[in-house]
Amino acid sequence: MKRVQYDRYGGPEKMYFGECDVPRVGDGEVRVSVKAAAINPFDWKLRQGAMKLVTGRRFPKAMGTDFAGLVEAAGRNVGNVTVGDEVFGTVDFKKSGAFAEAVVVKADHVAKKPPQLSFAEAASLPIAAMTAWAAVIDRAQARPGARIFINGCSGAVGAFAVQLAISRGAHVAGACGPASRDSARAAGVAPIFAYSDSEAYARGGTYDAVFDTLGTLDVGHGLSMLNPRGVFVDINPTPGRLLRGMLSRRYKLAFATMGIKRLPEIAELAASGTLRPAIGLEAPFTDALSVIADAETGRRTSGKTVLTF
Template identity: 45%
Template sequence: MRRIQYHQYGGPDVMRLEDFEPAGPGPGEVLVRVRAAAANPMDWGIRGGAMKMVTGRKFPRALGHDFAGVVEAVGAGVTRLAVGDEVLGGASIKASGAFAEMVLAAEKGVVKKPAELSFEEAAAIPTVGLSAFQALTKKGELRPGHAVFINGCLGGVGRAAAQLALARGASVGGSCRATAMQDARDLGIDPTVAFGFDPEPLGGRFDIVLDTAHTLSDRAAKRLLKPGGRIVGLHPTPATLAKAALPGPYRVLVAQVSTEDLEEVARAAGRGVLRVPIARTVPLTEAIEALTELERDGTPKGGKLVVTTG
C-alpha cells in the first residue's frame, strides 16, 4: 500500500509518497480501503508540528483526516460497520493517514456513506460538516426561527453552517468577499455584506453570530447580537478559551468525534441539504504537488481539494 507521509515536522517539502504496511484493526477500529480523501488546513498544521503535544515525535507520520471508502476489515467489538460497507469519516488527529490507499480509524468516527453521494462528495463532508453542525447546535443552541449571522459564509465551515441552519428553519445572514456576494445570496443568505462591514445597520438582529473567519471584532459581534444571543468562535486558543470561560455570550467550539452528529451530517448530505463544493480532484500520485499549491497559494479556490486512489 502507498500513502503520503513525512519523517520530520516541517513544510510541504517533507511530504513523501511511500509504501507502508497497514496495521490490522484493533478493538473498536476499522480498516478502510480509501477511495477519496479531502484536504483541510489542519492537515498541514499538524504536519508542521502545531500539535506535537498530541501527535508526538514518532516517525514516519501519515497525513490527511477526511476520507470515504470501503471497509476492508473490522476489529473486535465493531458492531455498526461490516466488511464491504461504503463509509465516510475521519482518521484520528494523532494517527491521520487519509491520503493513502488504506486508512485505520476508530469506528466511532466512521459512518455509512449515503448511496446518493459519490466517494468524492462524501470525503469532502466530515470536518466542515461536523464543525458547522456542532457550532450551531451544541454551542449556538440553534432553534427553528432563529436568525444566524455567519462571518465567512462561503468558506468551508461557513457554507456548511448556512445550509444546515436554513434546513433547520433558521434565517441566515452573512459576510464574504465583495465579489462573491451574489453566490451567498444564491445560497439563501440574506442579508449579505462584504468583509469589513459596518455592524450598526444590522444591530440586534441575530440569535447566533458564528465567526468562521476569525476576523470579527468583539464589538461588532456583540452589536449584531440580540439580547441573550450567543457568539460562537471556531479557533480554540488559550485566549479564546479563556474568554469563553467568562460570563457572557462568547463560546468557542472544540469539535468532538460524535457518531450521532456525523450520521446527522451524512444524512443531510444524502438528502441534498448539505453540499460541499469540490474545486479540484487529483490522483494520489499527484497529490503532493496539489497539496503544496493549496497550502502555499490557496488554490484551488471555491471548494475542496479531493485526492482519489483510482
C-alpha cells in the same frame, strides 16, 4: 502501502510519499480502502506543528483526516458497518493517515456513504460538516426564527453552517468575499456583507448567534452584535481570542470532535440534499504533494480539494 508522511514538523517541503505496512485491525475498528480523501487546512496545520504538544515528536507521521472508501476488514464489536460497505469518516487527528491507500479507524468514526454521493463528495463532509453541526446546532442552537450571522459564510465550514441553520428555520446573514456573493445568496444568506463592512454588520439589528468560521472577526465586535441571550461561536481559539472570550459567558468554542457522533445524521442530511458538498478540484493521489502545497500556500479553489485513488 503508500501514504503521505513527514519526518519533522514544518512546511510543505517536509512531505513525501512513504511506504508502510497495511495497518492491523483491532477491536471496534475497521480498515477502509480509501477511494477519496479531502484536504482540510487542519491537515497542514498539524504538519506545521500547531498541535505538537498533543501529537508529539514520534516520526514519521501520516497526513490526512477525511476520507471515503470501502470497508475491507472489521474487528470484533463492530455493529454499524460490515465488510464491503461504502463509508466515509474521519481519522483521530493524533494519528491522521487518510492520505493513504488504506486507513484503520474506530468504527464510530465512520458512517455509511449515501448512495447519492460520490466518494469525493462524501470525503468532503466529515470535518467541515461536524464543525458546522457543533457550532450551529449545539452551540448556536439554530431554531425557527433565530437570527444567525456567519463570518465566512461561503467557506467549507461556513457553507454547511448556512445549510444547517436554514434547515432548522433560522434566518442567516453573513460576510464573504466578492466572488462568493452569488453562491451565498443562492444558498439563502441575506443580507450579505463584505468583510470590510464590519461597521455595517450590527446595523441589521442584534443576533441570536454570531459564528466566526475564519478567526478574523474581532471578538469584542462580535459580542456587541448579540442580543442579551446571544452567543459568539469561535472555532479558532488563539490565546488572545480565548483571553477576550473568557470575559464573557456568551463566548463559546466549537470543535469538529463534538460532531463525530452526528456522522449518521450528517449522512442522512446529505442523502436528502439538505447538506450539499461542493467540490472545487479532484486530483489523483499521485499528485498529492503538489496539490496539498498549492492549497496550503494560497492557490486554492472554490470548493473542496479532494484526492482520488
